[in-house]
Amino acid sequence: DAGVIQSPRHEVTEMGQEVTLRCKPISGHNSLFWYRQTMMRGLELLIYFNNNVPIDDSGMPEDRFSAKMPNASFSTLKIQPSEPRDSAVYFCASRSEKLFFGSGTQLSVL
Amino acid sequence: KQEVTQIPAALSVPEGENLVLNCSFTDSAIYNLQWFRQDPGKGLTSLLLIQSSQREQTSGRLNASLDKSSGRSTLYIAASQPGDSATYLCAVRPISEGGSEKLVFGKGTKLTVNP
Numbered sequence: 001d002a003g004v005i006q007s008p009r010h011e012v013t014e015m016g017q018e019v020t021l022r023c024k025p026i027s028g029h030n031s032l033f034w035y036r037q038t039m040m041r042g043l044e045l046l047i048y049f050n051n052n053v054p055i056d057d058s059g060m061p062e063d064r065f066s067a068k069m070p071n072a073s074f075s076t077l078k079i080q081p082s083e084p085r086d087s088a089v090y091f092c093a094s095r096s097e098k099l100f101f102g103s104g105t106q107l108s109v110l
Numbered sequence: 111k112q113e114v115t116q117i118p119a120a121l122s123v124p125e126g127e128n129l130v131l132n133c134s135f136t137d138s139a140i141y142n143l144q145w146f147r148q149d150p151g152k153g154l155t156s157l158l159l160i161q162s163s164q165r166e167q168t169s170g171r172l173n174a175s176l177d178k179s180s181g182r183s184t185l186y187i188a189a190s191q192p193g194d195s196a197t198y199l200c201a202v203r204p205i206s207e208g209g210s211e212k213l214v215f216g217k218g219t220k221l222t223v224n225p
Contacts, residue, residue, distance in 0.1 A: 004153070031211060043154075043199070043215040056210045091153055095211070099144065101153030 004102035006092050012108045018080040021105045024073055025094030033099070034067055034077050035091040043091075049075065082109045112137045112204040116216035123190055124224050131185040131219050133200035138178045141203040145174050145185050148197045148218065157198075158185070190223045197221070 005024040013019055025032045033048040047057040049069045057067070064083070069075040079086055087109050093101045113136045123129050133143070142161045146154040158167045158174040160183070166175040173186040183200055197220045201213040 033211075042217040043201075045212050048211055050211075056212055059212075093153070098156040098159055099146075099154070099213070100156065103151075103153050 004092055004094050004100055006090075006102035006105055008105060009103065010106045010108075012110065013082055014110050015083055016081045017109075018078065019082045019086075019107060019109075021077040021090050021092075021107070023075045023077070023092030023102060025075070025092070026096075026100055027073065029094035029096055029100070030072075031095040032069060032075050033093040033095070034075070035093060035101075037089045037091060037104070046077070046090075079107075082107075084109045112140075112202060112206060112214045114200060114202055114214050114216035116198075116200060116219050118219060119217070120220040120222070122222040122224060125190060125192060127190050127223075128186070128188050129190055129221070131187070131198050131221070133183040133185070133216055135181045135183075135202050135214075137204060137206060138181050139205040140178065141205060143174075143176055143183050143200060143202045144213070145172075145183075146199045146201065148199060154199065187221075190221075192223050192225050195221055195223050 007022045031050050034046040035043050037043045046059045047067045052069045067077045089104045089106050091101050091104045093099050115134050140162055144159045145157045147157055148154045160167045160176045171188040176183045197218040199218040201215040203213050
């Protein structure tokens with residue numbers, strides 16, 4: 001298995017633009033997680049899905065953030081409009097017993 | 111609110127040394143605790159998972175212990191190698207989140223093993 005696949009690896013955009021991050025979980029994993037990592041706050045859970053259904057979105061910072069999982073093999077995290085404080089590394093992870101992380105998307109909002 | 115602390119934030123040791131990384135958490139009501147490794151520019155790799163009913167887990171040169179009542183876990187690395195250089199994070203799954211699979215992470219200890 002190729003592991004959790006995220007795209008793009010790097011994204012540089014201007015404030016106010018829409019940003020879409022993509023994730024393909026490991027086949028057979030029923031849970032998918034979106035995390036954000038910054039130096040100041042460390043790793044924070046934004047949202048997670050079980051069997052494609054959002055279960056806990058209490059970590060989504062505000063209405064500018066939205067996430068979808070239309071099927072078991074694909075999820076998106078969208079930020080609209082983006083702001084400079086959204087700059088961070090965004091990780092997707094999927095789970096069997098242990099958590100497996102993708103390589104992350106480095107987002108820079110100028 | 112569950113908080114996870116890892117001290118020190120950074121550690122540098124000579125190759126071959128045995129070392130211990132520390133993790134503490136404020137609420138002992140947890141389902142499990144995991145140790146992860148993160149290499150620069152990469153995602154996290156799960157190293158060891160300890161269920162709340164367990165005291166320790168071992169994988170190769172790594173041994174993780176859990177003392178739930180005192181809110182502490184340690185990761186022991188035997189005979190350290192330069193390839194062990196990375197940031198090590200611990201995370202707990204709190205019972206207070208009502209069955210949620212949310213993990214609360216520490217900020218990590220950055221380990222450097224010098225040849």
